[in-house]
Amino acid sequence: MASSQCCENPPALNPAGGEGKVVDSFGGLKAYVAGSDDAKAAVVLISDVFGFEAPNLRKIADKVASSGFFVVVPDFLHGDPYAPENAERSIPVWIKSHAPENAFEEAKPVIAALKEKGVSTVGAAGYCWGAKVVVELAKANEIQAAVLLHPSLVTVDDIKEVKCPISILGAEIDKTSPPELVKHFEQVLSANGVAHFVKIFPGVAHGWSVRYSHDDAAAVKSAEEALADMIDCFNKNLK
Template sequence: MSCSQCFEKPPTLSPTYGAGTVQELGGLQTYATGSPHSMLAILLISDIYGCEAPNLRKIANKIAAVGFLVVVPDFFYDDPVIDLNDPNFDVNSWIKVHNTDKGYEAAKAMIAALKSKGVSAIGAGGFCWGGTVAVKLASSTDLQAVVLLHPSSITEYHIDNVKVPIAILGVENDNLSPLEKLKQFGEKLSAKSEVSLKQISS
Protein backbone atom coordinates (compact mmCIF):
# COMPACT_ATOMS: atom_id res chain seq x y z
CA MET A 1 0.00 0.00 0.00
CA SER A 2 2.77 2.36 -0.83
CA CYS A 3 2.10 4.19 -4.06
CA SER A 4 -0.95 5.88 -5.50
CA GLN A 5 -0.76 3.81 -8.69
CA CYS A 6 -1.75 0.77 -6.63
CA PHE A 7 -5.10 2.41 -5.93
CA GLU A 8 -6.06 3.57 -9.43
CA LYS A 9 -7.24 0.29 -10.95
CA PRO A 10 -8.12 -2.23 -8.25
CA PRO A 11 -8.57 -5.77 -9.56
CA THR A 12 -11.95 -7.37 -9.98
CA LEU A 13 -11.74 -10.20 -7.48
CA SER A 14 -12.87 -13.67 -8.57
CA PRO A 15 -13.04 -16.66 -6.21
CA THR A 16 -13.44 -19.02 -9.17
CA TYR A 17 -10.55 -17.73 -11.30
CA GLY A 18 -7.65 -20.05 -12.02
CA ALA A 19 -6.83 -23.70 -12.58
CA GLY A 20 -6.12 -24.42 -8.93
CA THR A 21 -8.41 -25.27 -6.06
CA VAL A 22 -9.38 -23.49 -2.85
CA GLN A 23 -8.74 -25.59 0.24
CA GLU A 24 -8.03 -25.12 3.90
CA LEU A 25 -4.35 -25.21 4.78
CA GLY A 26 -2.71 -23.98 7.94
CA GLY A 27 -6.04 -22.69 9.19
CA LEU A 28 -6.61 -20.46 6.15
CA GLN A 29 -8.63 -20.78 2.98
CA THR A 30 -5.92 -21.08 0.35
CA TYR A 31 -5.71 -21.05 -3.43
CA ALA A 32 -3.42 -23.99 -4.27
CA THR A 33 -2.09 -24.81 -7.71
CA GLY A 34 0.47 -27.27 -9.02
CA SER A 35 1.23 -30.83 -8.02
CA PRO A 36 0.09 -31.61 -4.46
CA HIS A 37 2.93 -34.16 -4.38
CA SER A 38 5.71 -31.66 -5.12
CA MET A 39 8.45 -31.46 -2.50
CA LEU A 40 9.03 -27.83 -3.47
CA ALA A 41 6.55 -25.11 -2.53
CA ILE A 42 6.15 -21.39 -3.01
CA LEU A 43 4.10 -19.28 -0.60
CA LEU A 44 2.70 -16.16 -2.28
CA ILE A 45 1.58 -13.39 0.06
CA SER A 46 -0.80 -10.95 -1.56
CA ASP A 47 -1.12 -7.23 -1.46
CA ILE A 48 -4.20 -5.71 0.20
CA TYR A 49 -6.46 -6.95 -2.58
CA GLY A 50 -6.06 -10.52 -1.40
CA CYS A 51 -5.83 -13.99 -2.85
CA GLU A 52 -8.71 -13.69 -5.34
CA ALA A 53 -6.93 -11.16 -7.56
CA PRO A 54 -6.76 -12.78 -11.04
CA ASN A 55 -3.24 -11.54 -11.84
CA LEU A 56 -1.90 -13.00 -8.60
CA ARG A 57 -3.47 -16.34 -9.46
CA LYS A 58 -1.98 -16.14 -12.96
CA ILE A 59 1.46 -15.72 -11.39
CA ALA A 60 0.78 -18.67 -9.09
CA ASN A 61 -0.23 -20.84 -12.05
CA LYS A 62 2.89 -19.90 -14.03
CA ILE A 63 5.15 -20.81 -11.11
CA ALA A 64 3.26 -24.07 -10.62
CA ALA A 65 3.77 -24.96 -14.28
CA VAL A 66 7.51 -25.41 -13.70
CA GLY A 67 7.04 -27.95 -10.93
CA PHE A 68 6.20 -26.12 -7.71
CA LEU A 69 3.23 -26.45 -5.41
CA VAL A 70 2.09 -22.84 -5.05
CA VAL A 71 -0.17 -21.65 -2.23
CA VAL A 72 -1.86 -18.27 -1.97
CA PRO A 73 -3.55 -17.99 1.44
CA ASP A 74 -6.41 -15.68 2.33
CA PHE A 75 -4.65 -13.72 5.07
CA PHE A 76 -7.60 -11.32 5.28
CA TYR A 77 -10.29 -13.89 6.10
CA ASP A 78 -12.53 -12.90 3.18
CA ASP A 79 -12.10 -9.20 3.94
CA PRO A 80 -9.72 -7.82 1.27
CA VAL A 81 -9.70 -4.20 0.25
CA ILE A 82 -12.19 -3.71 -2.59
CA ASP A 83 -11.82 -0.01 -3.33
CA LEU A 84 -9.55 2.34 -1.42
CA ASN A 85 -11.38 5.30 -2.94
CA ASP A 86 -14.69 4.29 -1.38
CA PRO A 87 -15.53 7.13 1.07
CA ASN A 88 -17.09 4.60 3.45
CA PHE A 89 -13.89 2.56 3.67
CA ASP A 90 -11.58 3.28 6.62
CA VAL A 91 -8.16 2.04 5.61
CA ASN A 92 -6.61 2.69 9.04
CA SER A 93 -9.21 0.50 10.76
CA TRP A 94 -8.64 -2.19 8.13
CA ILE A 95 -4.88 -2.13 8.71
CA LYS A 96 -5.36 -2.50 12.47
CA VAL A 97 -7.42 -5.64 11.90
CA HIS A 98 -5.15 -7.01 9.16
CA ASN A 99 -1.71 -5.97 10.31
CA THR A 100 1.48 -7.61 9.10
CA ASP A 101 2.29 -9.10 12.51
CA LYS A 102 -0.89 -11.19 12.27
CA GLY A 103 0.02 -12.02 8.69
CA TYR A 104 3.46 -13.18 9.83
CA GLU A 105 2.01 -15.52 12.46
CA ALA A 106 -0.47 -16.94 9.95
CA ALA A 107 2.33 -17.40 7.39
CA LYS A 108 4.40 -19.36 9.93
CA ALA A 109 1.43 -21.68 10.46
CA MET A 110 1.17 -22.10 6.68
CA ILE A 111 4.86 -23.03 6.45
CA ALA A 112 4.42 -25.59 9.22
CA ALA A 113 1.41 -27.06 7.40
CA LEU A 114 3.40 -27.40 4.18
CA LYS A 115 6.25 -29.13 5.99
CA SER A 116 3.79 -31.52 7.64
CA LYS A 117 2.73 -32.56 4.13
CA GLY A 118 6.30 -33.53 3.28
CA VAL A 119 7.42 -30.37 1.50
CA SER A 120 11.17 -30.14 1.91
CA ALA A 121 11.94 -26.67 0.53
CA ILE A 122 9.82 -23.52 0.61
CA GLY A 123 10.27 -20.09 -0.91
CA ALA A 124 8.07 -17.04 -0.42
CA GLY A 125 7.11 -14.04 -2.49
CA GLY A 126 5.38 -11.04 -0.97
CA PHE A 127 3.64 -8.23 -2.84
CA CYS A 128 3.39 -4.78 -1.19
CA TRP A 129 1.63 -5.60 2.16
CA GLY A 130 2.84 -9.16 1.68
CA GLY A 131 6.40 -7.93 1.19
CA THR A 132 6.50 -6.84 4.81
CA VAL A 133 5.26 -10.27 5.90
CA ALA A 134 7.80 -11.98 3.64
CA VAL A 135 10.78 -9.99 4.95
CA LYS A 136 9.77 -10.93 8.49
CA LEU A 137 9.74 -14.58 7.42
CA ALA A 138 13.27 -14.09 6.05
CA SER A 139 14.50 -13.63 9.63
CA SER A 140 14.44 -17.41 10.13
CA THR A 141 15.76 -20.33 8.15
CA ASP A 142 12.32 -21.92 7.68
CA LEU A 143 12.45 -20.69 4.08
CA GLN A 144 15.09 -21.26 1.43
CA ALA A 145 14.61 -17.91 -0.35
CA VAL A 146 12.38 -14.82 -0.31
CA VAL A 147 11.34 -12.31 -2.97
CA LEU A 148 9.93 -8.89 -2.09
CA LEU A 149 7.90 -7.23 -4.86
CA HIS A 150 7.33 -3.46 -4.44
CA PRO A 151 7.43 -4.06 -0.68
CA SER A 152 5.82 -1.56 1.67
CA SER A 153 6.95 -0.53 5.14
CA ILE A 154 10.14 -2.55 5.32
CA THR A 155 12.81 -1.12 7.61
CA GLU A 156 16.51 -1.46 8.35
CA TYR A 157 15.56 -3.64 11.30
CA HIS A 158 13.92 -6.13 8.93
CA ILE A 159 16.92 -6.07 6.61
CA ASP A 160 19.39 -6.51 9.47
CA ASN A 161 17.58 -9.70 10.46
CA VAL A 162 17.46 -11.36 7.03
CA LYS A 163 19.01 -14.83 7.16
CA VAL A 164 18.15 -16.32 3.74
CA PRO A 165 18.81 -15.40 0.11
CA ILE A 166 16.54 -12.51 -0.86
CA ALA A 167 15.56 -10.54 -3.96
CA ILE A 168 14.04 -7.06 -3.80
CA LEU A 169 12.07 -5.92 -6.83
CA GLY A 170 11.20 -2.24 -6.48
CA VAL A 171 9.17 0.15 -8.57
CA GLU A 172 10.01 3.64 -9.76
CA ASN A 173 7.33 5.58 -7.88
CA ASP A 174 6.93 4.25 -4.36
CA ASN A 175 6.59 6.63 -1.43
CA LEU A 176 7.25 4.07 1.32
CA SER A 177 10.01 2.10 -0.41
CA PRO A 178 11.70 4.46 -2.89
CA LEU A 179 14.52 3.13 -5.03
CA GLU A 180 17.17 4.99 -3.03
CA LYS A 181 15.99 3.29 0.15
CA LEU A 182 16.02 -0.11 -1.56
CA LYS A 183 19.57 0.53 -2.79
CA GLN A 184 20.62 1.21 0.80
CA PHE A 185 19.01 -2.06 1.83
CA GLY A 186 20.93 -3.75 -0.96
CA GLU A 187 24.20 -2.39 0.35
CA LYS A 188 23.42 -3.69 3.84
CA LEU A 189 22.49 -7.10 2.48
CA SER A 190 25.59 -7.36 0.30
CA ALA A 191 27.70 -7.06 3.44
CA LYS A 192 26.02 -10.11 5.00
CA SER A 193 28.05 -13.20 4.16
CA GLU A 194 25.14 -15.57 4.79
CA VAL A 195 22.80 -13.83 2.34
CA SER A 196 22.96 -13.73 -1.42
CA LEU A 197 21.29 -10.69 -2.94
CA LYS A 198 19.50 -9.88 -6.12
CA GLN A 199 18.10 -6.36 -6.48
CA ILE A 200 16.04 -5.39 -9.49
CA SER A 201 14.31 -2.08 -10.10
CA SER A 202 11.77 -1.24 -12.75
Protein backbone atom coordinates in the same frame (compact mmCIF):
# COMPACT_ATOMS: atom_id res chain seq x y z
CA MET B 1 2.69 3.74 6.59
CA ALA B 2 1.66 2.41 3.22
CA SER B 3 0.92 5.21 0.81
CA SER B 4 -2.20 5.76 -1.28
CA GLN B 5 -0.14 4.46 -4.20
CA CYS B 6 -0.64 0.97 -2.71
CA CYS B 7 -4.33 1.23 -3.45
CA GLU B 8 -4.36 2.38 -7.06
CA ASN B 9 -5.73 0.16 -9.86
CA PRO B 10 -7.77 -2.27 -7.75
CA PRO B 11 -8.36 -5.59 -9.54
CA ALA B 12 -11.78 -7.08 -10.26
CA LEU B 13 -11.73 -10.04 -7.87
CA ASN B 14 -12.73 -13.50 -9.04
CA PRO B 15 -13.29 -16.18 -6.36
CA ALA B 16 -13.36 -18.92 -9.01
CA GLY B 17 -10.38 -17.78 -11.09
CA GLY B 18 -7.23 -19.72 -11.89
CA GLU B 19 -6.31 -23.23 -13.01
CA GLY B 20 -5.77 -24.46 -9.46
CA LYS B 21 -8.40 -24.88 -6.76
CA VAL B 22 -9.63 -23.15 -3.64
CA VAL B 23 -9.50 -25.23 -0.46
CA ASP B 24 -11.35 -24.37 2.74
CA SER B 25 -8.36 -24.98 4.97
CA PHE B 26 -4.65 -25.21 4.31
CA GLY B 27 -2.81 -24.80 7.58
CA GLY B 28 -6.02 -23.32 8.98
CA LEU B 29 -6.66 -20.77 6.23
CA LYS B 30 -8.77 -20.75 3.10
CA ALA B 31 -6.31 -20.84 0.21
CA TYR B 32 -5.81 -21.11 -3.52
CA VAL B 33 -3.47 -23.98 -4.34
CA ALA B 34 -1.80 -25.00 -7.60
CA GLY B 35 0.85 -27.48 -8.68
CA SER B 36 1.74 -31.11 -8.12
CA ASP B 37 1.06 -32.64 -4.73
CA ASP B 38 4.33 -34.55 -5.18
CA ALA B 39 6.49 -31.41 -5.44
CA LYS B 40 9.30 -31.26 -2.88
CA ALA B 41 9.63 -27.47 -3.12
CA ALA B 42 6.79 -25.09 -2.30
CA VAL B 43 6.09 -21.40 -2.64
CA VAL B 44 3.74 -19.32 -0.48
CA LEU B 45 2.46 -16.31 -2.42
CA ILE B 46 1.24 -13.44 -0.26
CA SER B 47 -1.13 -10.93 -1.80
CA ASP B 48 -1.24 -7.18 -1.65
CA VAL B 49 -4.15 -5.45 0.12
CA PHE B 50 -6.59 -6.69 -2.53
CA GLY B 51 -6.29 -10.30 -1.44
CA PHE B 52 -6.00 -13.80 -2.83
CA GLU B 53 -8.85 -13.59 -5.37
CA ALA B 54 -6.99 -11.15 -7.66
CA PRO B 55 -6.91 -12.78 -11.15
CA ASN B 56 -3.35 -11.69 -11.97
CA LEU B 57 -2.11 -13.14 -8.68
CA ARG B 58 -3.72 -16.48 -9.50
CA LYS B 59 -2.19 -16.44 -12.98
CA ILE B 60 1.18 -15.88 -11.32
CA ALA B 61 0.53 -18.77 -8.93
CA ASP B 62 -0.30 -21.04 -11.87
CA LYS B 63 2.91 -20.06 -13.67
CA VAL B 64 5.06 -20.64 -10.59
CA ALA B 65 3.37 -24.02 -10.18
CA SER B 66 4.14 -24.89 -13.82
CA SER B 67 7.83 -24.42 -12.95
CA GLY B 68 7.63 -27.39 -10.60
CA PHE B 69 6.52 -25.89 -7.30
CA PHE B 70 3.50 -26.55 -5.13
CA VAL B 71 2.00 -23.10 -4.63
CA VAL B 72 -0.25 -21.88 -1.83
CA VAL B 73 -1.94 -18.47 -1.82
CA PRO B 74 -3.51 -18.18 1.65
CA ASP B 75 -6.36 -15.81 2.39
CA PHE B 76 -4.52 -13.89 5.08
CA LEU B 77 -7.17 -11.14 4.77
CA HIS B 78 -9.97 -13.51 5.83
CA GLY B 79 -12.32 -12.47 3.04
CA ASP B 80 -11.89 -8.79 3.85
CA PRO B 81 -9.61 -7.20 1.21
CA TYR B 82 -9.17 -3.46 1.12
CA ALA B 83 -12.04 -1.76 -0.74
CA PRO B 84 -11.15 1.72 -2.06
CA GLU B 85 -14.83 2.55 -2.48
CA ASN B 86 -15.33 2.30 1.30
CA ALA B 87 -14.61 5.93 2.19
CA GLU B 88 -14.98 5.26 5.91
CA ARG B 89 -12.07 2.82 5.97
CA SER B 90 -8.86 4.38 4.71
CA ILE B 91 -5.76 2.25 4.19
CA PRO B 92 -4.29 3.16 7.64
CA VAL B 93 -7.58 2.12 9.27
CA TRP B 94 -7.71 -1.08 7.23
CA ILE B 95 -4.12 -2.01 8.14
CA LYS B 96 -4.92 -1.71 11.85
CA SER B 97 -7.19 -4.73 11.52
CA HIS B 98 -4.90 -6.51 9.01
CA ALA B 99 -1.46 -6.21 10.54
CA PRO B 100 1.23 -8.06 8.55
CA GLU B 101 2.58 -9.34 11.86
CA ASN B 102 -0.67 -11.28 12.35
CA ALA B 103 -0.34 -12.82 8.90
CA PHE B 104 3.25 -13.79 9.76
CA GLU B 105 1.95 -15.81 12.72
CA GLU B 106 -0.77 -17.35 10.55
CA ALA B 107 1.82 -18.30 7.92
CA LYS B 108 3.67 -20.60 10.31
CA PRO B 109 0.92 -23.29 10.35
CA VAL B 110 0.72 -23.00 6.53
CA ILE B 111 4.45 -23.77 6.30
CA ALA B 112 4.04 -26.60 8.82
CA ALA B 113 1.24 -28.06 6.68
CA LEU B 114 3.51 -27.93 3.62
CA LYS B 115 6.20 -29.86 5.48
CA GLU B 116 3.66 -32.39 6.70
CA LYS B 117 2.75 -33.15 3.08
CA GLY B 118 6.38 -33.89 2.24
CA VAL B 119 7.75 -30.54 1.08
CA SER B 120 11.43 -30.11 2.00
CA THR B 121 12.04 -26.46 1.02
CA VAL B 122 9.71 -23.45 1.20
CA GLY B 123 10.01 -20.02 -0.35
CA ALA B 124 7.69 -17.03 -0.08
CA ALA B 125 6.97 -14.04 -2.29
CA GLY B 126 4.93 -11.03 -1.29
CA TYR B 127 3.48 -8.03 -3.06
CA CYS B 128 3.27 -4.62 -1.36
CA TRP B 129 1.60 -5.45 1.99
CA GLY B 130 2.51 -9.11 1.51
CA ALA B 131 6.21 -8.26 1.25
CA LYS B 132 6.21 -7.24 4.92
CA VAL B 133 4.85 -10.69 5.82
CA VAL B 134 7.57 -12.34 3.74
CA VAL B 135 10.38 -10.33 5.33
CA GLU B 136 9.13 -11.38 8.77
CA LEU B 137 9.31 -15.03 7.65
CA ALA B 138 12.83 -14.41 6.30
CA LYS B 139 13.90 -12.91 9.63
CA ALA B 140 12.53 -15.89 11.56
CA ASN B 141 14.25 -18.62 9.52
CA GLU B 142 10.85 -19.96 8.46
CA ILE B 143 11.68 -20.01 4.73
CA GLN B 144 14.64 -20.85 2.49
CA ALA B 145 14.14 -18.04 -0.06
CA ALA B 146 12.26 -14.73 -0.14
CA VAL B 147 11.07 -12.41 -2.89
CA LEU B 148 9.76 -8.91 -2.17
CA LEU B 149 7.93 -7.13 -4.99
CA HIS B 150 7.43 -3.36 -4.57
CA PRO B 151 7.37 -3.78 -0.79
CA SER B 152 5.31 -1.73 1.65
CA LEU B 153 6.08 -1.26 5.35
CA VAL B 154 9.51 -2.95 5.07
CA THR B 155 12.30 -1.11 6.91
CA VAL B 156 16.08 -1.13 6.80
CA ASP B 157 16.02 -2.75 10.25
CA ASP B 158 13.91 -5.57 8.81
CA ILE B 159 16.45 -6.16 6.04
CA LYS B 160 19.28 -6.27 8.59
CA GLU B 161 17.70 -9.38 10.11
CA VAL B 162 17.03 -11.36 6.91
CA LYS B 163 18.37 -14.92 7.26
CA CYS B 164 17.85 -16.42 3.78
CA PRO B 165 18.60 -15.60 0.13
CA ILE B 166 16.35 -12.76 -1.00
CA SER B 167 15.34 -10.98 -4.19
CA ILE B 168 13.94 -7.45 -4.02
CA LEU B 169 12.18 -6.14 -7.12
CA GLY B 170 11.46 -2.43 -6.90
CA ALA B 171 9.76 0.16 -9.11
CA GLU B 172 11.32 3.34 -10.43
CA ILE B 173 8.12 5.29 -9.66
CA ASP B 174 7.34 4.30 -6.09
CA LYS B 175 6.59 6.57 -3.14
CA THR B 176 6.19 3.61 -0.79
CA SER B 177 9.59 2.00 -1.37
CA PRO B 178 11.49 4.45 -3.58
CA PRO B 179 14.62 3.35 -5.46
CA GLU B 180 16.86 5.03 -2.87
CA LEU B 181 15.37 2.83 -0.12
CA VAL B 182 15.66 -0.32 -2.22
CA LYS B 183 19.32 0.51 -2.92
CA HIS B 184 19.84 0.96 0.83
CA PHE B 185 18.36 -2.52 1.32
CA GLU B 186 20.93 -3.80 -1.18
CA GLN B 187 23.81 -2.17 0.71
CA VAL B 188 22.68 -3.76 3.97
CA LEU B 189 22.40 -7.21 2.40
CA SER B 190 25.88 -6.87 0.87
CA ALA B 191 27.36 -5.78 4.19
CA ASN B 192 25.73 -8.72 5.97
CA GLY B 193 26.84 -11.27 3.37
CA VAL B 194 23.29 -12.38 2.57
CA ALA B 195 22.80 -13.79 -0.93
CA HIS B 196 20.62 -11.32 -2.79
CA PHE B 197 19.32 -10.03 -6.12
CA VAL B 198 18.07 -6.44 -6.23
CA LYS B 199 16.59 -4.77 -9.28
CA ILE B 200 14.81 -1.49 -9.96
CA PHE B 201 12.38 -1.80 -12.89
CA PRO B 202 12.41 1.35 -15.05
CA GLY B 203 9.28 3.23 -15.97
CA VAL B 204 6.91 1.29 -13.72
CA ALA B 205 4.96 2.31 -10.63
CA HIS B 206 4.23 0.63 -7.30
CA GLY B 207 2.06 -2.44 -7.87
CA TRP B 208 3.26 -3.01 -11.43
CA SER B 209 4.03 -6.71 -11.08
CA VAL B 210 0.55 -7.80 -10.00
CA ARG B 211 -1.88 -4.98 -10.87
CA TYR B 212 -1.12 -4.62 -14.56
CA SER B 213 -3.50 -4.39 -17.52
CA HIS B 214 -3.31 -7.18 -20.08
CA ASP B 215 -4.04 -4.54 -22.74
CA ASP B 216 -0.77 -2.74 -21.99
CA ALA B 217 2.05 -4.61 -23.74
CA ALA B 218 4.82 -2.75 -21.89
CA ALA B 219 3.17 -3.40 -18.52
CA VAL B 220 2.75 -7.10 -19.31
CA LYS B 221 6.40 -7.34 -20.37
CA SER B 222 7.62 -5.78 -17.10
CA ALA B 223 5.35 -8.01 -15.03
CA GLU B 224 6.55 -11.11 -16.89
CA GLU B 225 10.15 -10.07 -16.29
CA ALA B 226 9.44 -9.76 -12.56
CA LEU B 227 7.81 -13.19 -12.58
CA ALA B 228 10.86 -14.68 -14.34
CA ASP B 229 13.14 -13.12 -11.71
CA MET B 230 10.98 -14.55 -8.94
CA ILE B 231 11.00 -18.06 -10.40
CA ASP B 232 14.77 -17.80 -10.93
CA CYS B 233 15.24 -17.05 -7.22
CA PHE B 234 13.18 -20.08 -6.25
CA ASN B 235 14.87 -22.37 -8.79
CA LYS B 236 18.28 -21.41 -7.40
CA ASN B 237 17.44 -21.70 -3.72
CA LEU B 238 14.66 -24.27 -3.29
CA LYS B 239 15.46 -27.10 -5.73
